[in-house]
Amino acid sequence: MGVAEPFEFDVTRWFNSEPLTAEALRGRVVLVEFFQMLCPGCVNHSLPQAKRVHRMVKSDQLVVLGIHSVFEHHAVTGPEALEVFLHEFGITFPVAVDRPGTVLPVTMKRWRLEGTPTTMLVDRRGHVRQTWLGQLDDLVLGVWLGTLLAESAD
Secondary structure (H helix, E strand, C coil), rough: CCCEEEEECCEEEEEECCCCCHHHHCCEEEEEEEEECCCHHHHHHHHHHHHHHHHHCCCCCCEEEEEECCCCHHHCCCCCCCCCHHHHCCCCCCEEEEEEECCHHHHHHCCCCCCCCCCCCCCCCCCEEEEEEECCCCHHHHHHHHHHHHHHCC
């Protein structure tokens, strides 16, 4: 993703938050975790990592949000199951449900993402700066977050 591409998402429901818009998030760095509740890499690594970041950084500087992008096991991963999952796993940051598409969910397809977990970083101006598929090392994420938090919104 290039710096010139603004972050937009198309979701159907929010948990742990009122609906958020890309415009409302400008001025803060945004860590977006695309996940599925039945994805082992999401459950074992990326969601715990996002929870740690959410606890460590003030929300006026950085917003952590999840996007539940289901492209398999639709029958058992609906909003009711997601609500239980979020409660059981102690996920308190905002989580949106990606709008279903013909094959891939809409936001996942828009960003040409290949699967879950995918971690995306959005700068203070609302531009996607980096995406990673799979497990992301804490140190790599920390360096990127530090870099983006040090930048101004201008």
